[in-house]
Amino acid sequence: MKTVKEKAVEQAFLRVMNKLIDGKDAFIPQDIYQDIYTEEEFTIEEFGVRLEESQQKMMSLTKTGFDEKEYATLAGEIDFLRKRMQRLKGQQTERVLMARYVQKLQNYCMGQNTEITKFDDDIFRRLVEKVKVRSMVEVNFVFRSGIEVREILG
Numbered sequence: 001m002k003t004v005k006e007k008a009v010e011q012a013f014l015r016v017m018n019k020l021i022d023g024k025d026a027f028i029p030q031d032i033y034q035d036i037y038t039e040e041e042f043t044i045e046e047f048g049v050r051l052e053e054s055q056q057k058m059m060s061l062t063k064t065g066f067d068e069k070e071y072a073t074l075a076g077e078i079d080f081l082r083k084r085m086q087r088l089k090g091q092q093t094e095r096v097l098m099a100r101y102v103q104k105l106q107n108y109c110m111g112q113n114t115e116i117t118k119f120d121d122d123i124f125r126r127l128v129e130k131v132k133v134r135s136m137v138e139v140n141f142v143f144r145s146g147i148e149v150r151e152i153l154g
Contacts, residue, residue, distance in 0.1 A: 004133050008153040010119040013128070016141050016149050020105070021112045044092075047085040054078050101127075101145035 042050070058074045061067065105127055132140040134150075142148045 004136065004139065004153065009131060009139060010124075012139055012151040012153050013124060013141060014116055014119055015154075016151050017109075017123075018115045019149075021109045021116070042084075044085055044088055047081055047088065051078060051081040051085065054081065098146050101143070102147075105143060105145045105147070 054074055054077050058071065058078065061071055061074065108123070108127065127143055127145075129142045129144045132142060132148075134140060137153050138150065139153060140148050140150050
């Protein structure tokens with residue numbers, strides 16, 4: 001398998017950054033978070049209320065008499081609610097992190113008044129999560145903000 005030359009990737013990165021700087025936030029879509037999370041029918045607080053209600057039912061079940069089938073149903077519901085709450089909390093944390101990366105990228109672009117002419121490894125590492133090599137002549141830069149930009153190597 002042939003490798004892509006590092007200098008070609010660096011030059012492609014400079015072109016991408018200059019496009020971002022020139023267009024400022026034109027590359028940053030408003031619905032950037034769409035792929036990060038799935039819509040939940042309840043908020044974390046609502047999940048918490050439902051979880052507490054289920055736990056209370058389980059406590060009263062153990063005090064008043066033990067119905068194994070109802071106990072198993074409640075235990076399954078509690079486990080389900082905990083997992084959904086945890087997933088929702090993770091998604092919210094990820095959205096906050098992504099918003100910070102978007103802000104960092106926007107701040108960098110807004111702070112630049114001229115084209116970048118020299119590759120800066122520090123900036124690259126702070127802004128880019130990974131580079132996907134599509135072919136010997138094409139790469140995608142995946143920014144930490146979730147933005148993915150295709151560029152031709154030249």
